[in-house]
Amino acid sequence: MPLSALANRYDQFILDLDGCVWVGGEPTPGAVGALEEMRLAGKRLAFATNNAYESGEDLVAQLWKIGVRASLRDVVTVGGAMQHVLAETRSRRTAFVIGTAAMHRHVTEAGLRVLNGTDLASRAEVVVVAGTTELVYDDLRRAVQAVTRGADLLATARDPTYPQPDGVWPGTGAILAAVEYATGRTAEVVGKPEPQLFHTALDRLGEGNTLVVGDRVGSDLAAAAAAKLDAALVHSDGSDHSELDDFEPKPVAVGQTLAGLLVRA
Numbered sequence: 149m150p151l152s153a154l155a156n157r158y159d160q161f162i163l164d165l166d167g168c169v170w171v172g173g174e175p176t177p178g179a180v181g182a183l184e185e186m187r188l189a190g191k192r193l194a195f196a197t198n199n200a201y202e203s204g205e206d207l208v209a210q211l212w213k214i215g216v217r218a219s220l221r222d223v224v225t226v227g228g229a230m231q232h233v234l235a236e237t238r239s240r241r242t243a244f245v246i247g248t249a250a251m252h253r254h255v256t257e258a259g260l261r262v263l264n265g266t267d268l269a270s271r272a273e274v275v276v277v278a279g280t281t282e283l284v285y286d287d288l289r290r291a292v293q294a295v296t297r298g299a300d301l302l303a304t305a306r307d308p309t310y311p312q313p314d315g316v317w318p319g320t321g322a323i324l325a326a327v328e329y330a331t332g333r334t335a336e337v338v339g340k341p342e343p344q345l346f347h348t349a350l351d352r353l354g355e356g357n358t359l360v361v362g363d364r365v366g367s368d369l370a371a372a373a374a375a376k377l378d379a380a381l382v383h384s385d386g387s388d389h390s391e392l393d394d395f396e397p398k399p400v401a402v403g404q405t406l407a408g409l410l411v412r413a
Contacts, residue, residue, distance in 0.1 A: 149185050149411040154380065154401050159356030160192035161410075162349045162377070165207065166199055167363035167384030168406045172312040173210055176384075178407025180215040185411050187217060192356065194349040196224040198305040198339040198367060200278035200320065203250040204228060224349045226304040226339035227254045230276065233302070233338050234258035244269050244294050246287050246323060247278030251304075270294050277303040277327055277335065279310070279320040288326055295331040305339040307367055311384050341370035346377060361406060365391040373397060380409055 155161075163169060169179050186193060195218065199207065204225045211218040231254040234243075239259035245252050255276055256262055263269045270293035277291065295301050303324045309316035324335055339345060346360065360377050362368020363384035369392075372379035380401040383389065392398070403409040 149181065149413070151185060151189055151191075152410055152412050154359075155186065155189075155191065155410045157357070158191070158359040158378075160194070160353045160358050161186065162194050162196050162346055162353075162358060162360045163406070164360075164362035164364075164368050164382075165195050165197040167311045168361055168382050169195065169211075169216070170214065171384065173214070174313060175214045175216075176382075176407070177405050178411070179405070182407035182411045183216050192353050193218075194222055194224060194353050196340070196345040196349045196360075198226045198307055198320070198345075199310075200225070200227045200230070200251050200304040200339075201248050201280070203253070206250070221352055224345050224352070226345060227251055227278070229344050229348065230254055230278070230302065230304055230338045231258045234260055234274070234276075238274050238300065241273040242268070242271075243274040243276055244272035244290055244299070245276045245278070246283065246291055246327075247276065247280050247304075248282075251276065251278040251280075271297060272299055274300045274302065275327070277301070277320065277324045279304065280323070281317070283323060288323075288330070291327050292330045295327060295333055301327065301331070301333050301335040303335040303337050305367065306337055306341075307364065311363075340364075340367035341374065343371050343375035346371055346375040350375075359400070361409060365389060365395050369395060369399060382406055382409065 235258040243260040306321040307319040308321040360372040360379040363382045381399040
């Protein structure tokens, strides 16, 4: 399959995973073949994701499982970004974490002492909110108590939902909203729409004309704009693209699928 005119305009690409490359671990139509054609054409690829549920190693394994060649260097995760921020600014402090085992590891490896499961959890100095499918009320209670007592509040993302084969599921932003509403505090967000993930991806890709492809106006396109990069938008199920009417700069292209943007049928 020949590359599209859009793909031929750029040297390298920063691609979102959920909603672009896959939905619930299943590749979007034509994505695997399109990415292989991009590799064969000498295009450089990086994957930048607000997915905090899994580690970078887990995501690389999933990419290989669906047939996409990738290394750990190719995948820029919000979990890794959170670990970097915490290590640089809050090492040796105590933390309460809402998130998966992968996020707990990132916080621990940043040099913080995680207090989950202890009587001191609600007195943590830092609260980290990330995506999880195992949220319980006590997690919200302890997070709110810690933040009310003065803990720093950080989050991986504000995405309200994320796509799954049976429809959208509540995202990190839905969990974060509960903590922010209860405390009156606004979290420091590390992932998209902040530009740091894209800056890290650019450090790994090197110099070149770069296109971001994502499925969310408020995170992918906003982060691309903050990083001063061109962006294209994919219409994934559950993404609210009504925001696009008032968003500037407009994407350079809009398509139904990642493959539809990158290759010609």
